[in-house]
Amino acid sequence: MHLSRVEMTGFKSFADKTVIEFDQGMTAVVGPNGSGKSNLSEAIRWVLGEQSAKSLRGSKMEDVIFNGTQDRKAVNIAKVTLVLNNEDHYLDSDYSEIAIARSYNRNGDSSYTINNETVRLKDIVDLLLDSGLGKNSFSIISQGQVEQIFLNKPEERRTIFEEAAGVQKYQYRKNEAERKLTKSQDNLNRVKDIIHELK
Numbered sequence: 755m756h757l758s759r760v761e762m763t764g765f766k767s768f769a770d771k772t773v774i775e776f777d778q779g780m781t782a783v784v785g786p787n788g789s790g791k792s793n794l795s796e797a798i799r800w801v802l803g804e805q806s807a808k809s810l811r812g813s814k815m816e817d818v819i820f821n822g823t824q825d826r827k828a829v830n831i832a833k834v835t836l837v838l839n840n841e842d843h844y845l846d847s848d849y850s851e852i853a854i855a856r857s858y859n860r861n862g863d864s865s866y867t868i869n870n871e872t873v874r875l876k877d878i879v880d881l882l883l884d885s886g887l888g889k890n891s892f893s894i895i896s897q898g899q900v901e902q903i904f905l906n907k908p909e910e911r912r913t914i915f916e917e918a919a920g921v922q923k924y925q926y927r928k929n930e931a932e933r934k935l936t937k938s939q940d941n942l943n944r945v946k947d948i949i950h951e952l953k
């Protein structure tokens with residue numbers, strides 16, 4: 755499995771549809787300051803579910819939408835699609851090409867799709883779980899992150915090893931199970947209350 759293409763429309767500085775193809779092996783993205791190199795890596799993280807506008811160098815999610823320049827009007831929708839080559843079926847899917855997309859409208863409408871079918875973010879997270887690809891995985895290392903690893907507290911550094919060792923998947927599933935358990939306990943308490951009232 756590898757990332758074969760990124761398509762961006764209306765995302766940050768990419769007002770027009772911009773398609774970037776990645777071959778297998780190493781790809782270097784080079785360009786002058788301010789030409790959009792970081793915007794490209796942010797586009798990838800955004801599709802993978804990044805919810806923090808701050809970590810996308812904005813103050814609100816709307817800041818990911820192209821906001822115009824002196825000679826170009828702002829647009830209303832940002833859309834980014836990641837196309838993954840899954841010919842080796844590394845990801846648990848029958849498809850040999852998987853297109854994961856996220857879009858966001860200024861009116862607040864937001865959607866995620868996998869191969870053009872609307873999904874929840876959870877479906878994307880589940881699909882990529884344990885693949886090494888994810889918004890917080892170490893397949894994307896941003897500027898300053900290497901230094902941060904050395905400055906981290908030991909517990910924070912442990913999560914890095916957990917991610918690399920595939921333990922995070924179990925942590926994620928444990929959290930999910932605990933959340934469901936709490937919800938079921940709440941429902942049970944409500945039923946007990948009703949039974950008590952009826953007695």
Ligand code: ATP
Nearest residue numbers: 766767787788789790791792793817818819820821
């Ligand atoms: P450097 O080499 O300095 O790190 P870079 O190639 O990584 O630069 P980016 O930081 O990706 O460049 O791009 C910054 C550019 O993106 C700036 O010119 C900024 O104005 C533009 N930009 C960011 N958000 C938006 C937006 N919402 N609409 C339009 N342009 C935007």
